[in-house]
Amino acid sequence: MTVNEITVSVGGSRELDRAGLAALIASLPGLRVVPIDKNPPPQVLVWITSRDTDQYPSVQTDTAILLLTEGAAYESLPETITGLLSRDESPAALGIAIRQVSRGEQYLSPSLVPAILQKRQAKSGLTDSETSIINTLTEREREILEYLAQGLSNKLIASRLYLSVRTVEGHLANIYLRLGVHSRTEAMLMAVRIR
C-alpha cells in the first residue's frame, strides 16, 4: 500500500480566503498543505483571484497552478496556469481539480465552459479533413468527446461511463492525437463544432 500525498500551497491576496481554503484542502484525503516557499516546491499552487486584483503567482517550474476564479479574465491568463476552477464548485471538485493538474493535465470547471466558448466564437463548421478525422474515432472516443463538449471533468466522464479516470485519460490522449490538438480547450472547441 502506498500513500502518495500531493503537496499543495494556497496563494492569493486575502489572508482569510487563503486560510479557509488551506483548511479545506487539508481535510481532503491524499492532499497535504505546505508553505508556498517550501523547498522542494509544492506540486500544486491554488491561487485565489479576486475582483480587485489581477495579480497572478510567480512561476515555479515544477508547480502546477490552479486558479480559483469567478470566471473573469481567463483570456489574459499566463500559460503557466493549467487549471481554472470556479468558486461555485463543490469541495469535492476542488480535490479532483488538484489531482488533475498535479498530473500535468488541464482542468476547467464545467460552469466556465459556456463563457469561454462564446468568447471564442466556436460555432463554425468543420472542414472536410476535420470531418474525416472525426470519422476515425471509435464509438467510445466519440462518447467521451461528447461529454467533453458538455464541459465534464475526467472524473465525471469516468463516472458516467463506469470507467477508471486513467482509462478516460488514455482515451483523451488518443483523441487529442487524432484531432491534432494540444489541449483540453482545443478539443472542447472541436467537440462543440461536431455537435
Add this chain to the structure above:
Amino acid sequence: MNASRTHLAILGTMSELHRQPISYDLNCLQKIVADVSPDLLCAEITREDWERGDFAQAALEVREALAPTIASMDIILIPVAPSLKQYRDFTPDAGWRHGVVRNFDRLLRWGQIQADDVKTINGMWFGTFCHTVCWLTEMFWTAKDRVAWETQNQELVENIVRAIQRDSGRRVLVAVQCQRLHRLIPLLHAHHDLFKVVAYQNL
C-alpha cells in the same frame, strides 16, 4: 506487478448487521480506501440508486464511508448490488429456524463487536469465524432463500466481472459485507484468467 493485468482485492465490511449504535470503525474503512486508492471501487448499491443519488437503501458503509471518501478522489464507484435484498432479509420470519438464525446473528454480531475494525475483519481468525457462522446460518434458511442468496452473489460477481471486462488492467477493490465473502471469494477466483486476486494491502 504486471501493469497490464487487472488486480482485484476484496475487502469485507460489516456494518450491515448492527442495529444498535455502531462500534464498527468507519474511519478505518475510509482510510483504507483512501490509502489503497483503487481505480475502481465495486460497492453494494444498485445502479439505479447510485445514479439517482439515493442512498436510503444502501449499506451504511456505502452511504457514510465509501461515497464521501471517493467524492474528492479519482476513484470511480461501480455499483454492483443486483438487488436491495441484504443478508439479514433472508432470516426466516418465524418458527424454530427463525430462533436458530437469530442466535447465529447474535454470535456474529458479538464477533463483529470484538473485531471492530476492517483490518481485523479481513484477518484470518475473524474470516474463519465469520465464514463458519454464515455457512451454518444459511443451513437454516429456507431452500428458496438459499437459492436466492446464491443467485444474488452470482449476479454480484457477474457485475464485477463486467466492470473489469469493460476496463481491464486496472486496480479494483471490491468492498462487500463480510457475510458474503465465503460465497464471493470462490466465485471470483473462478475468473483467474481475467484478473489476479491479491490482498487489499498489496493492491
